Amino acid sequence: MEDKSLKNQVAIVTGGGSGIGKKIALKLIDKGAVVLVNDINEDLIDAFKSETKEKSLYFSCGDITSEEYRKELTSGALEKFGRLDILVNNVGIGSGKEFLEMELKDLEKSVKTNLIAPFFLSQEAAKIMIEKKIKGTIIFISSIHGKIPSGNADYSSTKSAVIMTVKELAYDLGKYGIRVNGIAPGRITEKKVEDPRIPLNMQTGAPEDIADTVAFLSNITLSGYITGETITVDGGLSLQFER
Numbered sequence: 001m002e003d004k005s006l007k008n009q010v011a012i013v014t015g016g017g018s019g020i021g022k023k024i025a026l027k028l029i030d031k032g033a034v035v036l037v038n039d040i041n042e043d044l045i046d047a048f049k050s051e052t053k054e055k056s057l058y059f060s061c062g063d064i065t066s067e068e069y070r071k072e073l074t075s076g077a078l079e080k081f082g083r084l085d086i087l088v089n090n091v092g093i094g095s096g097k098e099f100l101e102m103e104l105k106d107l108e109k110s111v112k113t114n115l116i117a118p119f120f121l122s123q124e125a126a127k128i129m130i131e132k133k134i135k136g137t138i139i140f141i142s143s144i145h146g147k148i149p150s151g152n153a154d155y156s157s158t159k160s161a162v163i164m165t166v167k168e169l170a171y172d173l174g175k176y177g178i179r180v181n182g183i184a185p186g187r188i189t190e191k192k193v194e195d196p197r198i199p200l201n202m203q204t205g206a207p208e209d210i211a212d213t214v215a216f217l218s219n220i221t222l223s224g225y226i227t228g229e230t231i232t233v234d235g236g237l238s239l240q241f242e243r
């Protein structure tokens with residue numbers, strides 16, 4: 001039977017022009033939601049537009065590190081759709097540099113993109129949900145490297161901060177019925193490939209695995225009592241650090 005559990009709900013997905021975010025957007029559409037996809041890259045948005053005839057899919061090109069743009073994104077959703085139920089903070093970057101090579105601007109960029117932008121975008125979204133009395137949901141995409149090191153200090157430090165942000169916002173917004181959760185993906189590849197480090201079938205995860213978890217966390221019937229939690233979705237990759 002078709003699952004349209006998110007019918008009449010409006011979602012924003014940041015960084016939805018490619019990779020995991022794109023799959024999340026398509027999954028939410030599949031569950032019946034109207035989705036506003038953000039991405040900084042116009043070419044990715046144009047490519048996504050040309051691939052789909054989906055009527056519930058809308059696009060907004062912009063940089064989520066801009067305060068002005070964040071307000072435009074959320075108020076635009078409110079003006080066009082009259083509500084906002086789901087925010088998926090998916091954008092995440094890393095400098096790829098080792099600690100001793102890193103410059104202040106590298107760390108500043110990661111902090112702005114991975115922490116400050118989703119922090120304040122969530123604030124904008126929460127204000128709308130509270131004003132409209134919507135028991136919405138906010139989801140942050142962190143990483144297993146928010147829990148274990150990666151050799152990329154700016155990335156791991158900010159992803160770790162995201163896990164605590166999830167707890168803090170869940171605490172503050174709980175009284176409004178707004179749930180805030182996170183997902184910590186392991187190694188995700190466009191198609192599953194073999195990886196002997198991964199306990200579960202020795203296979204990497206696919207964007208679909210993360211999109212399914214977003215759908216679960218967005219569905220109040222299935223996950224309505226879960227808040228402040230970051231779910232690891234890594235096929236057991238991080239378990240080796242717990243042994």
Ligand SMILES: NC(=O)c1ccc[n+]([C@@H]2O[C@H](COP(=O)([O-])OP(=O)(O)OC[C@H]3O[C@@H](n4cnc5c(N)ncnc54)[C@H](O)[C@@H]3O)[C@@H](O)[C@H]2O)c1
Nearest residue numbers: 015018019020039040041063064090091092143185187188
């Ligand atoms: N791929 C993995 O293996 C993996 C593992 C753990 C966590 N994650 C996390 O999952 C999320 C998605 O990862 P991905 O691999 O699909 O990333 P990606 O790089 O493929 O996609 C990110 C998208 O965000 C967009 N973007 C970047 N900066 C932006 C900005 N300032 N404003 C708006 N859009 C911006 C990019 O154009 C891109 O389309 C990230 O938060 C990442 O850290 C990914």
